[in-house]
Amino acid sequence: QKEVEQNSGPLSVPEGAIASLNCTYSDRGSQSFFWYRQYSGKSPELIMSIYSNGDKEDGRFTAQLNKASQYVSLLIRDSQPSDSATYLCALTRSGSARQLTFGSGTQLTVLP
Amino acid sequence: NAGVTQTPKFQVLKTGQSMTLQCAQDMNHNSMYWYRQDPGMGLRLIYYSASEGTTDKGEVPNGYNVSRLNKREFSLRLESAAPSQTSVYFCASSERGAPPDTQYFGPGTRLTVL
Numbered sequence: 206q207k208e209v210e211q212n213s214g215p216l217s218v219p220e221g222a223i224a225s226l227n228c229t230y231s232d233r234g235s236q237s238f239f240w241y242r243q244y245s246g247k248s249p250e251l252i253m254s255i256y257s258n259g260d261k262e263d264g265r266f267t268a269q270l271n272k273a274s275q276y277v278s279l280l281i282r283d284s285q286p287s288d289s290a291t292y293l294c295a296l297t298r299s300g301s302a303r304q305l306t307f308g309s310g311t312q313l314t315v316l317p
Numbered sequence: 318n319a320g321v322t323q324t325p326k327f328q329v330l331k332t333g334q335s336m337t338l339q340c341a342q343d344m345n346h347n348s349m350y351w352y353r354q355d356p357g358m359g360l361r362l363i364y365y366s367a368s369e370g371t372t373d374k375g376e377v378p379n380g381y382n383v384s385r386l387n388k389r390e391f392s393l394r395l396e397s398a399a400p401s402q403t404s405v406y407f408c409a410s411s412e413r414g415a416p417p418d419t420q421y422f423g424p425g426t427r428l429t430v431l
């Protein structure tokens with residue numbers, strides 16, 4: 206099992222809809238979780254971080270963490286064409302607090 | 318304030334050639350990182366430097382060496398390039414090197430090894 210698994214997509218949603226991106230992980234000791242957005246040909250940029258179970262909201266973005274189920278998700282409300290990008294899930298594994306482990310990313314396309 | 322800068326942006330090497338990728342940050346960050354990104358693989362950590370004067374191996378260090386020249390600069394060297402090292406290389410930096418740090422990424426170097 207991969208350490209961090211994401212559906213590679215592509216995921217397509219219409220403009221204004223909710224986009225749901227999912228990530229599962231194998232290390233139960235993982236403590237910190239991050240969502241990065243990467244536009245084609247560009248570098249990743251952090252959009253959300255979450256450390257405790259539950260929901261964390263920031264504008265149109267909501268991160269959800271369930272450590273018991275080893276699951277983290279990102280919801281994008283009122284999706285815009287400018288949200289079209291690859292979304293990378295990342296986490297710190299137990300014993301490696303300084304190292305990020307990334308999933309392979311989910312490509313999202315928001316259709317006008 | 319340029320953030321994280323990387324040179325060169327593009328590079329083509331022949332198998333066996335050597336080169337150094339340069340990275341600099343102007344945010345006074347303590348920690349710096351080198352990643353590679355391959356299609357379908359996500360980003361994988363090659364080496365990192367938690368603070369000036371220290372370096373540690375990441376997930377895929379074989380074939381690479383690093384130097385933390387000073388607090389600003391962190392270079393990645395390929396001594397004898399191989400086609401398997403064809404990839405996009407990203408440098409990143411963070412303030413303290415531990416969560417809840419944010420890692421800031423440079424624009425990347427696209428390397429092709431023939």
